[in-house]
Amino acid sequence: MKKFTVKPNPDDESLFETISAIDHAGDEVITYVIQEKPISLYLNNQEIVTLMTIGDYLEELSIGYLVNQGMLCEKDTIMGIDYEEDINTIVVRTDKKTNYEEKLKKKIQTSGCAQGTTFGDIMDNFDKINLRKDIFIKIKWIFSLIKLINTCPSLYLKTGAIHGCVLCDQDTPIIYMEDVGRHNAIDKITGYCRINNISTHDKIFYTTGRLTSEMIIKCVKMNIPILISRSGFTAWGVNLAREAGLTLIGRARGSRYIVLSGSERIIND
Amino acid sequence: MKKFTVKPNPDDESLFETISAIDHAGDEVITYVIQEKPISLYLNNQEIVTLMTIGDYLEELSIGYLVNQGMLCEKDTIMGIDYEEDINTIVVRTDKKTNYEEKLKKKIQTSGCAQGTTFGDIMDNFDKINLRKDIFIKIKWIFSLIKLINTCPSLYLKTGAIHGCVLCDQDTPIIYMEDVGRHNAIDKITGYCRINNISTHDKIFYTTGRLTSEMIIKCVKMNIPILISRSGFTAWGVNLAREAGLTLIGRARGSRYIVLSGSERIIND
Numbered sequence: 001m002k003k004f005t006v007k008p009n010p011d012d013e014s015l016f017e018t019i020s021a022i023d024h025a026g027d028e029v030i031t032y033v034i035q036e037k038p039i040s041l042y043l044n045n046q047e048i049v050t051l052m053t054i055g056d057y058l059e060e061l062s063i064g065y066l067v068n069q070g071m072l073c074e075k076d077t078i079m080g081i082d083y084e085e086d087i088n089t090i091v092v093r094t095d096k097k098t099n100y101e102e103k104l105k106k107k108i109q110t111s112g113c114a115q116g117t118t119f120g121d122i123m124d125n126f127d128k129i130n131l132r133k134d135i136f137i138k139i140k141w142i143f144s145l146i147k148l149i150n151t152c153p154s155l156y157l158k159t160g161a162i163h164g165c166v167l168c169d170q171d172t173p174i175i176y177m178e179d180v181g182r183h184n185a186i187d188k189i190t191g192y193c194r195i196n197n198i199s200t201h202d203k204i205f206y207t208t209g210r211l212t213s214e215m216i217i218k219c220v221k222m223n224i225p226i227l228i229s230r231s232g233f234t235a236w237g238v239n240l241a242r243e244a245g246l247t248l249i250g251r252a253r254g255s256r257y258i259v260l261s262g263s264e265r266i267i268n269d
Numbered sequence: 270m271k272k273f274t275v276k277p278n279p280d281d282e283s284l285f286e287t288i289s290a291i292d293h294a295g296d297e298v299i300t301y302v303i304q305e306k307p308i309s310l311y312l313n314n315q316e317i318v319t320l321m322t323i324g325d326y327l328e329e330l331s332i333g334y335l336v337n338q339g340m341l342c343e344k345d346t347i348m349g350i351d352y353e354e355d356i357n358t359i360v361v362r363t364d365k366k367t368n369y370e371e372k373l374k375k376k377i378q379t380s381g382c383a384q385g386t387t388f389g390d391i392m393d394n395f396d397k398i399n400l401r402k403d404i405f406i407k408i409k410w411i412f413s414l415i416k417l418i419n420t421c422p423s424l425y426l427k428t429g430a431i432h433g434c435v436l437c438d439q440d441t442p443i444i445y446m447e448d449v450g451r452h453n454a455i456d457k458i459t460g461y462c463r464i465n466n467i468s469t470h471d472k473i474f475y476t477t478g479r480l481t482s483e484m485i486i487k488c489v490k491m492n493i494p495i496l497i498s499r500s501g502f503t504a505w506g507v508n509l510a511r512e513a514g515l516t517l518i519g520r521a522r523g524s525r526y527i528v529l530s531g532s533e534r535i536i537n538d
Contacts, residue, residue, distance in 0.1 A: 017504040022528040024408070026537070031527065036482055036503035052482065139293070160520075161479045161501030180481060180503055182451065210430045212449060213305055213321070232430030234305035234449055235286040251429075258300065259291040268295070 006175045006192065008154040008164070015054050016159050034159040036180045042091040043071060046101045052181050054155070054162070057188045058083055060177075062090050064191030068183075068218050070124060071100035126217060131225040131245050135202050138269045141171040142228065143255055148173050149206055156208070165189055168204040182209060186218055193222075200224050207231075211250055211260075216240045226265055228252050233260060275444045275461065277423040277433070284323050285428050303428040305449045311360040312340060315370045321450050323424070323431070326457045327352055329446075331359050333460030337452075337487050339393060340369035395486060400494040400514050404471050405534045410440040411497065412524055417442050418475055425477070434458055437473040451478060455487055462491075469493050476500075480519055480529075485509045495534055497521050502529060 009015070016032045023029045037055050041048045041062050048071065053061060059081045066072035077095040084090070149166050155178050156162050165185035167175040175198075177188040186207065193200055204226040205219055211233035217240065219227045226247040233250045238260045241248040247262030259266060278284070285301045292298045306324050310317045310331055317340065322330060328350045335341035346364040353359070418435050424447050425431050434454035436444040444467075446457040455476065462469055473495040474488055480502035486509065488496045495516040502519045507529045510517040516531030528535060 017507075019504075019507060019529070022532050024411075024524060024526045029527065033502060033504045033507055033529075036505040159501065161481075161503055180479075210449075212430075232428065233302060234430055235288075235302045236305040238286075238288060238302055255293065257293045258298065260288070260302075263291050 001169060001172075001174045001198075003148075003172050004152060004174065004176055006177065007152060008156075008176060008178050009056070010153050010155050010158040012056070015056060015155060032159045034155060034162050034180055038088055040087075040089045041065060042089065043101060044091075044093055044097065051184060053184050054179050057177060057192070058090055060188045060191030060195065061179075061184055062092050062191065063194050064187035064189065065184075066092060066100075067190050067194055068187055068221065069100075071098060073098070123217065126220060126240075126244070129220055129223060129244060131220065131223060132201055133225075133245075133265075135225045136265045136267050137204055137226050137247070138171070138267055140269070141204075142249065142252060142257060142266075144171050145173060145204070145206060145228070146230075146252055146254070149176065152176060154178060164208045166206040167193070167198075167200065168206055169202075170204070173206070183214065183218070185209075186215070190218075190222060204228065206252075210234070211237045211241075211248060213237050213240055216244070216246065216248070220244045220246055226262075228257070270438060270441075270443045270467075272417075272441050273421060273443065273445055275446065276421060277425075277445060277447050278325070279422050279424050279427040281325070284325060284424060301428045303424060303431050303449055307357055309356075309358045310334060311358065312370060313360075313362055313366060320453060322453050323448050326446060326461070327359055329457045329460030329464065330448075330453055331361050331460065332463050333456030333458065334453075335361060335369075336459050336463055337456055337490065338369075340367060342367070392486065395489060395509075395513070398489055398492060398513060400489065400492060401470055402494075402514075402534075404494045405536050406473055406495050406516070407440070407536055407538045409538070410473075411518065411521060411526060411535075413440050414442060414473070414475060414497070415499075415521055415523070418445065421445060423447060433477045435475040436462070436467075436469065437475060438471075439473070442475070452483065452487070454478075455484070459487075459491060473497065475521075479503070480506045480510075480517060482506050482509055485513070485515065485517070489513045489515055495531075497526070 016034050021031050035054050039051050076098050079095050080093045082091045162178050163185050164178045166173045167189050175189055177185045179185045201223045205224045206228045208230050210231040211229045213236040216237045228249040230252050241261040247265040248260040249257050251258050285303050290300050304323050308320050345367050348364050349362045351360045431447050432454050433447045435442045436458050444458055446454045448454045470492045474493045475497045477499050479500040480498045482505040485506045497518040499521050510530040516534040517529040518526050520527050
């Protein structure tokens with residue numbers, strides 16, 4: 001795939017508003033502000049969640065959310081995705097009822113909390129995943145990826161208040177998604193890969209977000225062996241990465257970074 | 270109340286781990302990493318949510334979460350809060366079944382999603398709130414609050430990867446809470462104020478987090494008239510702030526900031 005097959009579109013006026021504000025000196029200034037819209041996601045006739053999103057790549061976001069929550073498996077066939085713009089609703093249709101709809105219904109009736117039970121599900125099979133040991137990253141790739149991503153025109157550079165995730169192949173950033181929602185950007189990449197049959201097993205993942213437990217779990221469940229973030233990390237995130245053998249690179253800015261786990265995949269060449 | 274009645278405790282070793290890592294030069298470095306633990310919250314015998322938290326001020330967090338989600342009203346009397354450390358569970362007990370338990374049960378059975386319906390509830394009565402117009406902030410207070418908060422020893426300065434919120438009275442920061450969870454820090458302040466009968470109607474709120482719709486809604490529902498953030502903002506957040514007449518100050522760093530809404534409360538003195 002070529003460099004930035006998917007990249008942010010800071011010229012898409014549906015994604016931001018132009019507003020006037022007042023700065024510290026009392027002067028009027030024009031500023032760009034990112035959009036944030038609620039989208040209700042249905043899996044067949046089951047309402048799943050309301051996502052707050054900038055509103056681009058809605059199909060990829062929906063599919064990626066369902067895959068990452070374990071609600072859509074490899075064997076499920078997607079028959080259609082319908083977006084009803086007037087009621088901010090997106091419906092993903094599968095060929096047959098997924099297991100998850102039954103599971104969700106049952107769990108809700110017993111435990112009463114989708115958020116809580118979802119977290120239980122997301123850890124399923126975590127310890128059975130074997131990340132590829134033959135994938136590596138050269139130190140110079142880390143620096144060049146950071147530079148390419150940070151200088152790519154983006155909504156982040158235009159409006160701020162947004163997260164970005166980039167799927168990379170060796171030293172090439174290929175799929176760059178952004179969103180206000182902390183996990184939407186990664187879900188969009190998952191969805192894009194599912195729809196376009198792109199394997200993530202040999203890729204490198206870059207994110208602007210913190211390396212919390214949820215981010216590590218999502219990355220491992222996508223079978224990605226190397227994760228880079230410009231931000232920090234939590235103790236549980238580091239412990240999960242070490243358990244899974246994930247290469248975890250944090251606080252990656254300019255020519256600096258810190259490796260928390262899986263340093264054997266980093267080579268000085 | 271005196272300056273920093275509540276402040277972060279970066280010396281509390283239960284809140285972080287000390288781990289060894291490798292830096293960009295290949296040298297071993299010791300780094301501090303913030304904790305992140307799941308806590309299941311029950312309201313009487315109803316499981317509500319699993320919160321990811323650093324684990325301090327759990328009572329304040331639980332009460333604040335329930336108040337901000339509209340699950341605990343002013344008239345509800347809290348009879349007890351039980352923390353079961355071995356199973357990471359906290360149970361808030363009220364004198365009688367709250368309305369919310371019935372509502373939650375019913376909504377879950379019909380719509381199938383706690384996250385989605387919660388968002389509907391959080392907007393209830395938003396347009397009926399009148400923020401005080403006689404509260405103001407001097408420009409020099411903005412700068413001194415930023416300086417006091419940023420130089421106060423904190424887990425942020427020690428470990429990074431954490432958000433902070435501070436309730437301020439004029440030029441004095443009084444309650445400073447931190448957490449990995451995006452909204453836990455604000456919920457802890459809400460809970461602290463509820464438990465200690467502190468009015469928020471005349472206060473100023475500072476946060477490190479982005480000014481998204483949820484942050485604006487929580488602040489307005491706490492009747493706080495002035496909100497300052499070191500980060501950016503979303504379009505919906507700005508629109509909600511303007512609708513509610515909230516003074517919204519964003520990108521506040523050093524001696525710079527930008528006012529998006531309610532500039533009439535800012536005085537140059």
